[in-house]
Amino acid sequence: MCDFQILGEIDRCLKKVTEGVETFEDIWQKVHNATNSNQKEKYEADLKKEIKKLQRLRDQIKTWLASGEIKDKSTLLEYRKLIETQMERFKVVERETKTKAYSKEGLGAAQKLDPAQKEREEVSNWLANSIDTLNFQLDKFESEMESLLAGKKKRLDKDKQDRMDELKAKLDKHRFHIRKLETLLRMLDNMSVEVNTIKTIKDDVEYYIESSQEPGFEENEYIYDDIIGLDEVELSGVGIPSSATTDSNNSNETGGTPTSTNSGTSPIPSPPLSSTMHNHSSDSSTDNDKKTKSRSLMNVVQLPHSDTVEFFQRLSTETLFFIFYYMEGSKGQYLAAKALKKQSWRFHTKYMMWFQRHEEPKVINEEYEQGTYIYFDYEKWGQRKKEGFTFEYKYLEDRDLN
Numbered sequence: 001m002c003d004f005q006i007l008g009e010i011d012r013c014l015k016k017v018t019e020g021v022e023t024f025e026d027i028w029q030k031v032h033n034a035t036n037s038n039q040k041e042k043y044e045a046d047l048k049k050e051i052k053k054l055q056r057l058r059d060q061i062k063t064w065l066a067s068g069e070i071k072d073k074s075t076l077l078e079y080r081k082l083i084e085t086q087m088e089r090f091k092v093v094e095r096e097t098k099t100k101a102y103s104k105e106g107l108g109a110a111q112k113l114d115p116a117q118k119e120r121e122e123v124s125n126w127l128a129n130s131i132d133t134l135n136f137q138l139d140k141f142e143s144e145m146e147s148l149l150a151g152k153k154k155r156l157d158k159d160k161q162d163r164m165d166e167l168k169a170k171l172d173k174h175r176f177h178i179r180k181l182e183t184l185l186r187m188l189d190n191m192s193v194e195v196n197t198i199k200t201i202k203d204d205v206e207y208y209i210e211s212s213q214e215p216g217f218e219e220n221e222y223i224y225d226d227i228i229g230l231d232e233v234e235l236s237g238v239g240i241p242s243s244a245t246t247d248s249n250n251s252n253e254t255g256g257t258p259t260s261t262n263s264g265t266s267p268i269p270s271p272p273l274s275s276t277m278h279n280h281s282s283d284s285s286t287d288n289d290k291k292t293k294s295r296s297l298m299n300v301v302q303l304p305h306s307d308t309v310e311f312f313q314r315l316s317t318e319t320l321f322f323i324f325y326y327m328e329g330s331k332g333q334y335l336a337a338k339a340l341k342k343q344s345w346r347f348h349t350k351y352m353m354w355f356q357r358h359e360e361p362k363v364i365n366e367e368y369e370q371g372t373y374i375y376f377d378y379e380k381w382g383q384r385k386k387e388g389f390t391f392e393y394k395y396l397e398d399r400d401l402n
Helices: 004-033 035-066 076-102 102-112 116-149 156-190 195-199 201-209 230-236 273-278 284-300 309-313 317-326 330-341
Strands: 346-348 351-355 366-376 381-393
Touching: 004 035, 035 230, 076 116, 116 156, 116 201, 116 309, 156 195, 156 201, 156 230, 156 309, 201 273, 230 284, 317 330, 330 346
Parallel strands: none
Antiparallel strands: 346 351, 351 366, 366 381
16 A cells, blocks of 8 residues: 555645646736736746746656556546646747747847858757657657556556557657757757758658657658767767766765766866966966966957857857856856756756756655756866755756846
8 A cells, every 4th residue: 555645745746736737827818918028028937937836746746657656646647647738838838939039129130140150040949849849759658658557457458568569669769869869959069060961861850750650650760870970979978078977975965065076087178266266376387278268268259149148059068167157247157057057057056056967856846856967066177977966946046047
């Protein structure tokens, strides 16, 4: 029998989902009844906060669905689908919000963009949208798999087992494409792949996204084979440089300070922030490296159209960290923070470091989440991995950077 404490937690969670959906519906109506743009923007921001709360509850429900302690999962599945319905509705609002870019001001700015820069931006957006669509389809596969497993006693019957095997194959294939597209997006940001190279696979990728679930679908299995360097970059880890190291000595600490290790080399030759502030005896070559990089970045932020988040999104992650920590109080720091947030980095206000989930958290509730994270250690100037870390939401810098 399921533990009464877990049943109590589930009951409280489902009540919060019900209340959250009601609040979401209320704000949804206000968004569509708003009489002016300022009012609508305020309600859209409120709607975004509410969907974030529901997504956290959904993450908790997914944890229970994966648990073997709960036998009857039908109610949990219903509430998960209820949240996902609101997520789809929120995407509609998001799309409407993005059309604001086509205002006179937005169109004017677009006309001033360099054609090559504009084309790169369009391809980057296409990659990001394709990844989002595949992830959404992947969520549906997982939800159906959980429905098949709900309430089962021993073994699935033949039809259900065949469908389960089919869904597992689809999951693997979707994850394969997501990995490839995420790697390409990374390469595009670092300008290590040509825009035209990505455009050659566009039709095949779109065909897969639109038709892979139809009977008789035949996939081109060689879509990515001609892209030079793709496999090498993917093997090194997308978003996780090969220089990232694990805090093995602290992996069992639940909420300890993320401490850096001495192994691994710095991804860039810049000195750590702490040595810049406190260690005045650093050698001249390091100081010269810092000055050279600072001058280069100052030139970058003075280039035409370089004061936009679109431009900053094309910079490498380590460059964004450098700008954030070395150009304090500048517009560059603000744009670097905005670009990092778009890459799913989150700023911890207690440790003053940027964190990114390495995998889905093992524990999620209203106050914190716990799992394995990649964080940027500005003192050692490199990315590190921290296992068993508790990220308390009260330390999450969660302001929207508009």
